[in-house]
Amino acid sequence: MTGDLADAVRHAVGAVTDPELRRPLADLDMLRDITVDGAVARVGIALTIVGCPAAARIESDVHAAAASVPGIESVEVAVGVMTPEERRALTERLRDGRAPRQMPFGPDSLTRVIAVTSGKGGVGKSSLTANLAVALAARGRRVGLMDADVHGFSIPGLLGIAPGTQPTRIDDLMLPPVAHDVKAISIGMFLREGESVVAWRGPMLHRTVQQFLTDVFFGDLDVLLIDMPPGTGDIAITLGQLLPHAEVLVVTTPQEAASDVAIRSGLVARQTGQRVIGVVENMAALTLPDGTVLDLLGT
Ligand SMILES: Nc1ncnc2c1ncn2[C@@H]1O[C@H](COP(=O)(O)OP(=O)(O)O)[C@@H](O)[C@H]1O
């Protein structure tokens, strides 16, 4: 009888999802000893690393799941840590057989990669990218957002990710923080306190942006949005080479010669094989129902 109850608890707890890995604990091999003594369930789980930020949430979800099983009146959760071997097996499984440091967004990937770019800063590129990401996630798409605007990173702030939040590391795999159902990674998450990205040398920036694509575990995504640095600088070219099949969305304002920027971006995109899928004219004047034009932002 208690054996059946233990199975029921195992089943309930196994269905709890890890908020970062977004998979059920049973699939992640995180369940350990689960016993039931009378109406008391004792549940052992093993997390990936000590002090993983999701630990408290997993523990309380596990507690609630076990307590929801009819016949269980009290629950004790013992949280342990995976051995290095268990962790290695897990990261291998998460990589889906891909070798470490391999880029998952190549031409045969099912993820749509959209690079959002602009001719200059301040046109609303980051605002648009963050809003697009959240809107797509709200429609049920699995969305990743990569903040590649290394000198003007603003994605964590726009998504409400607390300053100082860092990706969780499982060995050499990095798990992006999730906000509004969007998995987001930004260079801002790699700066030590008080450090400015201006102090970084070019190669270090390149390596970091490249790492975003290889070492960050986004899992299966429907869409990866990239907040590109404005213009056609180094990082843009690196990313163009890494992601030749990416689609490009250009953000501009009426103030600039919109068509000029679009044409220029189109030419750059064509060189790397990327395709411009649209131009967004942001901060444009608003035509009211009575026909008068309200140029709120004076652009
Ligand atoms: N459509 C809009 N209407 C009003 N303000 C906007 C609009 N789009 C962006 N902004 C504001 O303009 C500023 C620059 O936007 P941001 O997204 O940071 O631009 P970029 O990433 O191109 O530098 C921000 O203060 C943002 O809130």
Ligand SMILES: [Mg+2]
């Ligand atoms: Mg920006």
